[in-house]
Amino acid sequence: MIVLETQNLTKKFGGLTAVNAVSMTINQGDIVGLIGPNGAGKTTFINAISGLNPPTSGMVKMFGKETTGLTPEKMCRLGLSRTFQIPSPFPKMTAIESVMTATIFGNPAGKSDPVAHSREMLEFVEFPMKETVVAEQLNTVQLKRLDLARALASSPKLLFMDELASGLSEGELKDIMRIIDKISKKGISILMIEHIMQLIMAVCNRLLCIQFGTKIAEGPTQEVANDPKVTKAYLGE
Amino acid sequence: MDTTTNDLNMNLFDRVLDKLCLTPIGLAGLILLLILPFIPPFNQEYMLRWLIYCGFIAAMSVGFDFTAGFINIVNFGYMAVAGTGGYTSALLVLNAGLSPWIAMLAGGVSSAILGLVIGMISLRLRGIFAACLSWFFGLAVMGLAIKMVWLTRGPLGLRVPRLFETESNFPFYFLIVILVYLTYLICKWVVRSKMGLAFQAIGQNMDAARTSGIDPVFYRVFNFTMSCAIAGVLGGFYAHFYGILTPDMMHTSKTVEVLAVAYIGGRGSLWGGAVIAFPFIFLMEIVRSTLSHLPGLNLVIYALVLILVMIYYPGGFSYFYDTHIRQPKNRALRYFLNGRDA
Numbered sequence: 001m002i003v004l005e006t007q008n009l010t011k012k013f014g015g016l017t018a019v020n021a022v023s024m025t026i027n028q029g030d031i032v033g034l035i036g037p038n039g040a041g042k043t044t045f046i047n048a049i050s051g052l053n054p055p056t057s058g059m060v061k062m063f064g065k066e067t068t069g070l071t072p073e074k075m076c077r078l079g080l081s082r083t084f085q086i087p088s089p090f091p092k093m094t095a096i097e098s099v100m101t102a103t104i105f106g107n108p109a110g111k112s113d114p115v116a117h118s119r120e121m122l123e124f125v126e127f128p129m130k131e132t133v134v135a136e137q138l139n140t141v142q143l144k145r146l147d148l149a150r151a152l153a154s155s156p157k158l159l160f161m162d163e164l165a166s167g168l169s170e171g172e173l174k175d176i177m178r179i180i181d182k183i184s185k186k187g188i189s190i191l192m193i194e195h196i197m198q199l200i201m202a203v204c205n206r207l208l209c210i211q212f213g214t215k216i217a218e219g220p221t222q223e224v225a226n227d228p229k230v231t232k233a234y235l236g237e
Numbered sequence: 238m239d240t241t242t243n244d245l246n247m248n249l250f251d252r253v254l255d256k257l258c259l260t261p262i263g264l265a266g267l268i269l270l271l272i273l274p275f276i277p278p279f280n281q282e283y284m285l286r287w288l289i290y291c292g293f294i295a296a297m298s299v300g301f302d303f304t305a306g307f308i309n310i311v312n313f314g315y316m317a318v319a320g321t322g323g324y325t326s327a328l329l330v331l332n333a334g335l336s337p338w339i340a341m342l343a344g345g346v347s348s349a350i351l352g353l354v355i356g357m358i359s360l361r362l363r364g365i366f367a368a369c370l371s372w373f374f375g376l377a378v379m380g381l382a383i384k385m386v387w388l389t390r391g392p393l394g395l396r397v398p399r400l401f402e403t404e405s406n407f408p409f410y411f412l413i414v415i416l417v418y419l420t421y422l423i424c425k426w427v428v429r430s431k432m433g434l435a436f437q438a439i440g441q442n443m444d445a446a447r448t449s450g451i452d453p454v455f456y457r458v459f460n461f462t463m464s465c466a467i468a469g470v471l472g473g474f475y476a477h478f479y480g481i482l483t484p485d486m487m488h489t490s491k492t493v494e495v496l497a498v499a500y501i502g503g504r505g506s507l508w509g510g511a512v513i514a515f516p517f518i519f520l521m522e523i524v525r526s527t528l529s530h531l532p533g534l535n536l537v538i539y540a541l542v543l544i545l546v547m548i549y550y551p552g553g554f555s556y557f558y559d560t561h562i563r564q565p566k567n568r569a570l571r572y573f574l575n576g577r578d579a
Contacts, residue, residue, distance in 0.1 A: 052444055076450035090441040092505065101438045104431055106450025147445075154450055 001028040002064065003158050003189045004049070004080075009058035011041075011048045011213075018044040020213040021058065026158065031180070031190045033204035033221070037233055041213040042193045043085055046160045050082050051075045062158070076106045081156035085163045085193075087143035089135050095122060095146055096131040099153045106154030121149040125179055141172060152183070159183065161192040165199050177202055201225065209233065251577035258425040260576040263508070270414050270515070274407060285406040291518040292413035293475060296420045298499040298510030300467035303424045305496075306505035307433070308460045309440030310359070311368040313492055314375020315468055318355075320487035321378055322348040322469025323476035324389060327397040330477075337400050341473030345466045351378070352465025356458040363443065372489065379487040394483035397476045409478050416474060417511055420467055424507050427463070436460055437505075490536055494518070497539045501546050503555025513554050 004026040011019040019041045026032050034042050047053035049060050051072040060068045062078055070078075081102075089098040099118035103111055111117040122131055125148045129138065135146060144164055151159060165176050173196070180203050184190060194200050200207065200221070207224035209217040211233040217224045224230055254264065273279050279288065297319065305311050312318070322344030329340040355374050359367040382389050389395060401408045427433065435456045438446035447453060476482045485491075495510075498517060502509025521535045528534055546553060552560075563574055 050448065052447070071452075072444075072447040073450050073452045076448055082448055084445065088442050088445055090438055090445065092441055093437060097434065097437075101434050101446070101451070102449035105435060105438075106448075150445070150449060 002026070003028055003030070003062065004191075005061040005064075006049065007059040007061075009045070009048055009060065010056050011044050011053065012056045018213050019048060019055070019210075022210060022213075022215045024208050024215070024218060026189050026191055028189060029184070029187070030206055031184055031192065031204045033200040033207045034191055034193045034210070035195070035200065035207060035224075035230075036210040040210050040233075042210060043162055044213075045210065046082065046162065046191065046193065049075075050080055050160060073106075076102075076154055076156075077108045079108070079155075079157035080160070081106070081151040081154050081158070082160035083144070083147045083151045083162055083164060087140065087147040089143065089146050089150055091136040092134065094132050094134055095127060095129065095138075095149075098135055098146060099149045102150045102153035109155060118149075118153055121153045122146075124152065124182065125149045126175065140167060148179070152188075156188060158189045158191070161190060161194075163193055163195065165194060165196050173199060197225070248577075254576055258422055258429070261573045265573075266512070267414075267418060271411070274410050282406055285410050287519055287522040288515070289406060289410050289413050289478060290522065291515045292410070292417050293471060293478075294494055294498055294518050295511040295514035296413065296417040296471050297468065297495045298502060298514055299417070299420045299424055299507055300464045300471070301495050302499045302502070302504060302507055302510050303428070303467070304460055304464040305499060306507070307428065307436035307440050308457055309364070310371070310457075310461070311496070312355075312461070312464065313368050313372030313489065313496075314355070314378070315371075315464075315495055316489070316491040317375030317378040317487040318348050318351055318465045319468040319472030319475065320382065320482075320484070321351050322472035323482055323486065324382060324395075324472075325469070326473035327395050327476045327482050328388065330398055331395065337398060337473075337477045341400075341470055341477065344473035344476075345470035348469025348472065349462050349466035352462045352468075353458065355465070356461030359461075360454060360457060375487065375489065375492065379484050382484040382487060389484070392483060392485075394481050395476075397480055397482050399480050400474070400477040413474065413478075416471065420471070421507055421511055423467075428507065432456065432459075493536070493539060493543075497543045500543060501553055503553030503558075504551075506553070506555030509553055509555035509558075 002025050007023050008021040009019060009023070010017065010021050022045060034045070036042050044053065048055040051070050051074070054069040059066060062080065067075060067078060090101065096115065096118050099121050100114050103114040103118050119131065125145045127145050127149060129142055135143065138146060148164065165173055168176060177199060180190065192204070204221050206219065207221050208215065209224055209230045216229045216233060217227045254261065259267070273288065274285055278284060297315065301312065301315050325347040326337065326340040326344035329335045329343055330337050335343070355371050359370045362370060383391050400412065428436065435451050438449065438451055439453050439456055443453060475486060498514045499510040501517065502511070502513035521538065524538065525535045550557070565571055565574070
């Protein structure tokens, strides 16, 4: 089943084309890696899909229904959730409150006990601190876990992860891989922006590579990773 | 949001306190406020007038904090919004012969409508831009009050019937204490509900709030409208207490008084401003009356204190209280400061 499909998705900022006619599909159960050099338009691409920065032209379809330009809150209720590159939950809220926000407002099924569900999410991402800790006291690694718990609390069917693993140590990377695996086992399809090839090669089944806003390769992980166009984009001529 | 509210082990007293959003120390403070006018030297009429002004600023700062401390928009035209309520109320009493009590509520409605308009227009703006927009709205409304001489008598001001037909200030004092508490209670109830979570989320991180499924349009406009409605009712009180209403009350410097008190009290606490207003504004009134040859000195002090607080202690009084006073070793004392749910 196709979870998400984009057709010629384009985002322009004035004269600058940040995303240029990118078409792609994500199937049920996929873990798709979105790769590309810095400034390629990866984040802009997922912003355009999730509604934070609506696309200039092109089409987005979720589960076969058109969702182009819907607001992020509507996309959230349709089952799309995301984490942020700079993890930024709500600085003055406690961890459990941050997660409860998404549980209460983003969960289309509605939860009879939002506290219990939020607690479950924090446990799921192996949040290392007490649930009453205030978010602004957390370090980046902990914030990323918290942001992930918040994103999962709305029971998404598709999850965007924006550089979840950047800046992690070897051991933390192993933990994150295990968590990604758990998320996938829950039946959630994943699109992840990532630079760490080690992680991408280990968890992704398909890759999408964009450069200067244009798709240069899409397909099974090994194939794309060995594509000369992709190596060239990363390493130059 | 409180997660412990439904604890069945609480006895009746604690449960009532919890429903009234009070801690034992809060209740004690409220009782102190109610007996204050019987204790010398506060039983003198001029002191009472000061205390009433303290109460007015206290209630205003709660309503102000409801917006500034939660959805993070500083409403720089807050006093002008209150003035709109005051003028509406005064004009309804003078021209339509309405009872001041009903007119006060009508003033609240008119301010709510103004708030709805500002809220809708400032929807796409964030932070300082929304603040500026509300400020300009405030200036425009004040300009109208000055220029529409045929209706408002301009800078000459309106003579307005008072709420109680007595020279004494006592009933006004008790009314404003009740209004301070009611304002706090209503705001606190809303903030304790799911809505409070949405307000905070929008105020702290708009993008994360939206991707978590919160519709910012509804919550922002609702918050803004409610806080303006509160200002309108309080503006009505102001008009029907002083008995004279001039466009001066809408001035930005008055908003700064409210803002200073709310910030020194601690943003996002609701109670901080209400607690700080009484000693702080009272002191300022003393300064103003004893140093009357230096007009505007109190504004300089507001600015200084505000700047110092913003730079060195942005959490304000409520943060200080929460981190240093709230959790003493002694159990009885801890109960007194926190109520049962600690």
